[in-house]
Each structure stands twice: as C-alpha cells, then as structure tokens.
Amino acid sequence: xxxxxxxxxxxxxxxxxxxxxxxxxxxxxxxxxxxxxxxxxxxxxxxxxxxxxxxxxxxxxxxxxxxxxxxxxxxxxxxxxxxxxxxxxxxxxxxxxxxxxxxxxxxxxxxxxxxxxxxxxxxxxxxxxxxxxxxxxxxxxxxxxxxxxxxxxxxxxxxxxxxxxxxxxxxxxxxxxxxxxxxxxxxxxxxxxxxxxxxxxxxxxxxxxxxxxxxxxxxxxxxxx
Amino acid sequence: xxxxxxxxxxxxxxxxxxxxxxxxxxxxxxxxxxxxxxxxxxxxxxxxxxxxxxxxxxxxxxxxxxxxxxxxxxxxxxxxxxxxxxxxxxxxxxxxxxxxxxxxxxxxxxxxxxxxxxxxxxxxxxxxxxxxxxxxxxxxxxxxxxxxxxxxxxxxxxxxxxxxxxxxxxxxxxxxxxxxxxxxxxxxxxxxxxxxxxxxxxxxxxxxxxxxxxxxxxxxxxxxxxxxxxxxxxxxxxxxxxxxxxxxxxxxxxxxxxxxxxxxxxxxxxxxxxxxxxxxxxxxxxxxxxxxxxxxxxxxxxxxxxxxxxxxxxxxxxxxxxxxxx
Numbered sequence: 001x002x003x004x005x006x007x008x009x010x011x012x013x014x015x016x017x018x019x020x021x022x023x024x025x026x027x028x029x030x031x032x033x034x035x036x037x038x039x040x041x042x043x044x045x046x047x048x049x050x051x052x053x054x055x056x057x058x059x060x061x062x063x064x065x066x067x068x069x070x071x072x073x074x075x076x077x078x079x080x081x082x083x084x085x086x087x088x089x090x091x092x093x094x095x096x097x098x099x100x101x102x103x104x105x106x107x108x109x110x111x112x113x114x115x116x117x118x119x120x121x122x123x124x125x126x127x128x129x130x131x132x133x134x135x136x137x138x139x140x141x142x143x144x145x146x147x148x149x150x151x152x153x154x155x156x157x158x159x160x161x162x163x164x165x166x167x168x169x170x171x172x173x174x175x176x177x178x179x180x181x182x183x184x185x186x187x188x189x190x191x192x193x194x195x196x197x198x199x200x201x202x203x204x205x206x207x208x209x210x211x212x213x214x215x216x217x218x219x220x221x222x223x224x225x
Numbered sequence: 226x227x228x229x230x231x232x233x234x235x236x237x238x239x240x241x242x243x244x245x246x247x248x249x250x251x252x253x254x255x256x257x258x259x260x261x262x263x264x265x266x267x268x269x270x271x272x273x274x275x276x277x278x279x280x281x282x283x284x285x286x287x288x289x290x291x292x293x294x295x296x297x298x299x300x301x302x303x304x305x306x307x308x309x310x311x312x313x314x315x316x317x318x319x320x321x322x323x324x325x326x327x328x329x330x331x332x333x334x335x336x337x338x339x340x341x342x343x344x345x346x347x348x349x350x351x352x353x354x355x356x357x358x359x360x361x362x363x364x365x366x367x368x369x370x371x372x373x374x375x376x377x378x379x380x381x382x383x384x385x386x387x388x389x390x391x392x393x394x395x396x397x398x399x400x401x402x403x404x405x406x407x408x409x410x411x412x413x414x415x416x417x418x419x420x421x422x423x424x425x426x427x428x429x430x431x432x433x434x435x436x437x438x439x440x441x442x443x444x445x446x447x448x449x450x451x452x453x454x455x456x457x458x459x460x461x462x463x464x465x466x467x468x469x470x471x472x473x474x475x476x477x478x479x480x481x482x483x484x485x486x487x488x489x490x491x492x493x494x495x496x497x498x499x500x501x502x503x504x505x506x507x508x509x510x511x512x513x514x515x516x517x518x519x520x521x522x523x524x525x526x527x528x529x530x531x532x533x534x535x536x537x538x539x540x541x542x543x544x545x546x547x548x549x550x551x
C-alpha cells in the first residue's frame with residue numbers, strides 16, 4: 001500500500017500477532033542492513049513495515065514501489081534470521097513506590113490482587129518491544145500478564161512524568177518525555193529512554209526483550225544522577 | 226560572530242533539512258517546513274543548500290548584527306527594512322526589522338557560512354517536542370545570541386564582492402517565490418490513503434469538495450483542518466502503523482490533521498489521504514486561517530509534480546550561481 005509517493009507500507013497482519021510482529025522486526029533489520037542508497041528509513045510497526053524512500057533516486061528507475069517490494073521479497077526468500085540470533089535483552093530498573101506509581105493501587109484493586117502481587121506480576125512478565133512510535137524512543141511493549149490487563153484511563157493525564165512506566169490492555173510503555181498519556185502509571189525508571197546526545201539515542205529497539213527490575217527509592221535516586 | 230535577537234517575532238527556530246534515518250526509533254526527520262525556500266535562501270548567500278538558517282513564522286524578528294553579514298530572506302512576503310528574496314550585505318552594528326508576513330507563513334533567513342550551532346544526530350534542526358537541536362532545542366527568544374561561522378564576515382565580504390549586478394548593499398534582481406501562494410484556497414494534490422475506502426461516498430466527496438480552513442492550533446507537528454466532520458463507516462480498531470510527512474489522518478472527533486515536519490512516526494487514526502510530497506512545502510506556507518482544498522491524484526501525477534518542482538528549483542539555483550560568476 002503506497003504511503004504517499006515517498007513511502008510504502010507493507011502489511012502482514014491487520015491485527016496484533018506476536019509471531020508476525022517478530023518476523024516484521026527481523027525483516028526490517030534485514031532490509032535496513034542492505035543500506036540501499038534510495039531507502040531513507042525502514043520502520044517496523046505492529047503488523048507491517050514502512051519503507052521511506054527517494055522515489056527519484058536513479059537506481060529505482062522511476063518505480064520505487066516495485067523496488068521496495070522486490071527488496072522485501074528477496075529478503076523473505078533468503079530467509080529471516082532466527083529470533084534468538086538477534087534478541088537483545090534490556091533490563092529496566094523500576095521504582096514502584098507510591099510517589100511514582102500513581103495508579104498502582106487502583107490497578108491492583110481492579111485486578112483483584114495486592115499491590116505487591118501486581119508489582120511481582122509486572123516484573124515477572126516476559127516482555128518484547130512490539131514497536132517504537134508516538135514519541136522518540138517510546139516503546140509499545142507486549143507480554144503483560146493477563147491478570148493486569150486494565151483498559152486505558154477514561155481521561156488522559158495532560159502531563160505524565162518522563163520515565164513513567166504505565167500499562168493498558170496487555171501492553172506496557174515507558175514514557176521518554178513528560179507528555180500527555182492515558183495509560184495507568186505503575187512506576188518510574190531512572191533511565192533516560194531517549195537521549196539525542198547518546199551514541200544510541202533510543203534505549204529500546206523493536207524486537208528487544210525487556211525485563212523490569214524492582215528497585216528501592218534509594219536506588220532510584222542513585223541511578224537518577 | 227553572532228546575531229543578537231532584539232525582538233523574537235512569533236516562532237523562530239534554527240532549521241536545516243532535518244535528520245533522516247531515525248524513524249525506526251520514533252524520531253521524524255523534522256527540519257524546515259518549507260525546504261524549497263530554505264534551499265533558495267542558502268543559495269542566495271552561496272551556502273550549501275542544506276545549511277542551517279532561521280525559520281520565521283508569520284511575524285518576524287528584529288535582529289542586530291555584530292559584523293558585516295551577507296543575508297537572504299526567502300519565503301513568505303514579510304514586511305521588512307531590507308529587500309527580500311535576494312542577497313543583502315548588512316553592515317556591522319546595524320539592525321534589521323522583519324514584521325508581519327503579508328503573504329505566506331514561513332520565511333528562511335540564511336547567513337553566509339550558516340548558523341553555527343552544534344549538530345545533534347546529524348542535523349542542526351530544532352526539534353521542539355524533544356527539546357534538542359538548534360539552540361537548547363527551543364524557540365528563540367529576546368536576548369539570544371545566535372552563533373555564526375567564525376569566518377562569516379570574511380565569507381560575507383568575499384561572496385558579496387563576487388556578485389554581479391550589485392546595487393548599493395544588495396543586487397538588482399530577486400528570485401521568485403516558488404511555494405508561496407498568490408491566492409487561496411490553494412489546491413493540494415492528494416493520493417487516497419490506506420483507509421480512504423472506510424469512509425462512505427458522501428464523506429469521500431466531502432473530503433475533496435470542501436474548502437478546508439487551517440485552524441489556529443496548527444503547528445510544526447500538524448495542521449488541523451476545519452470543515453465538515455468526517456466519520457469513518459467502519460468501526461473496527463486500527464492497528465497503529467507508520468505515518469509520513471503529508472499523511473492526512475482523521476481522529477475520532479472527525480477533524481482531519483495533515484502531518485507536518487515534526488509529526489509522529491506512527492499513528493492509530495484512519496489515514497484518509499496522503500498529500501503529494503511536492504505539495505507539502507506549499508501547505509507549510511499557509512498560515513492559520515488560510516484555506517485549501519484537495520484534488521485527487523495518482524502516483525504518476527505525484528511524480529510529475531515532483532519533477533516540476535525540481536526543475537523550477539534547479540532553474541532558480543542555476544540562475545543564482547550565474548550571478549556569482551559561474
């Protein structure tokens with residue numbers, strides 16, 4: 001499906017499917033790795049990937065769409081790397097204390113578990129980054145334990161503090177900046193999710209495995225420095 | 226070498242052609258809203274076309290120059306104390322004054338040697354939502370001192386000296402503005418978006434028949450368009466998917482948003498249309514309150530529009546380089 005005249009979106013699934021999502025990420029890595037001069041950006045999303053290109057680059061001979069589809073089918077034919085070969089694990093320290101976990105008590109009550117159990121369920125879930133989007137470095141992370149599945153909040157907060165860890169449905173997010181958001185906040189990480197001055201600006205990449213590690217207030221203060 | 230801001234105008238930032246290759250981590254390319262005018266402004270002072278310049282919005286600034294500086298202001302037709310759309314040598318210690326844009330919304334003030342802020346991720350562009358790039362990632366304010374290249378004065382005098390057809394501190398010619406509209410509503414060519422078919426025939430017709438008005442809360446991230454409320458017939462949830470510069474999406478409130486330079490890289494709203502890439506810089510020249518309508522186009526037409534825009538720009542760039550004695 002053309003995404004205007006300078007990009008194409010190749011969709012593999014219209015609904016969220018974790019296997020498709022994982023394949024999309026490996027495919028995106030492969031396409032990106034080809035470093036073709038006419039490709040400006042390769043963006044893996046939940047159910048497909050976008051290729052942003054220069055439609056007038058000479059090597060695509062006026063048909064960048066055909067060239068993009070061709071690269072994708074070549075990569076698929078060649079075979080995607082196995083999930084295990086490219087998996088990175090990101091450990092994210094999270095302080096679940098009440099001053100950071102604005103909605104944790106409410107989430108625990110809705111899920112009919114104690115606050116301690118809710119923390120344990122979040123920290124024990126096996127998470128994968130499904131997509132980066134919404135804001136620079138903002139990850140949509142899937143794999144939340146079904147017991148903690150709560151809907152989005154009826155009224156979004158105008159400002160969610162940077163580093164807030166929040167949940168909704170079966171996903172969790174980490175807010176890179178102080179922005180508006182409608183998810184339930186259950187903790188905060190002292191890590192900087194996106195830093196343009198860093199060698200790798202984004203803490204997360206699509207496909208990463210994520211583990212949340214509970215930390216104390218003191219550890220949070222120490223790591224914040 | 227520097228420029229001091231005596232009065233900042235409405236929304237002045239440092240911009241170049243943006244930072245590419247980071248959309249997979251959610252960072253859009255950003256950069257000048259009207260890259261065509263940026264390129265012309267840079268060419269007029271003999272910079273690389275992608276050098277960093279000041280992007281002015283609707284109301285311009287008053288500026289004081291520390292040294293002799295060759296400048297050019299291209300884009301919206303601002304009322305100014307100096308001639309626009311041509312190179313001008315500003316004497317050291319003097320002030321220039323730029324007030325309201327009579328036509329168009331954005332102007333690019335280029336200086337010989339470029340604005341010398343540190344690049345972030347390969348670009349000097351200010352990215353306001355992320356608070357980086359340009360000067361402290363923010364809108365410029367009164368009292369700011371904008372750093373210029375160390376050899377800016379030398380370059381300015383050399384380059385001005387090389388110009389043919391001088392008159393006083395400027396020249397006897399000017400470049401045409403390629404992206405600033407003569408009249409409104411402007412026509413923007415648009416391709417059908419992925420979810421165009423989710424809107425019924427009446428809604429599709431309304432999209433192309435309406436004269437849309439750009440709302441006051443439009444900004445570098447997106448332009449909201451006031452007109453009939455568009456409702457999608459299909460009610461199923463849309464999976465968040467990549468967006469693009471020029472994507473027109475329709476949130477639940479039915480008010481379409483055209484995504485501009487600092488847009489989000491993904492979105493979960495239905496995408497009704499995609500503005501032809503060659504037409505996006507012309508949309509950037511529409512101020513809040515301005516009007517536009519959409520004309521249906523296909524990929525072949527979009528390619529023609531790009532070719533036409535490219536040829537016009539190259540023609541003007543060629544003319545400018547001729548004036549510099551080449």
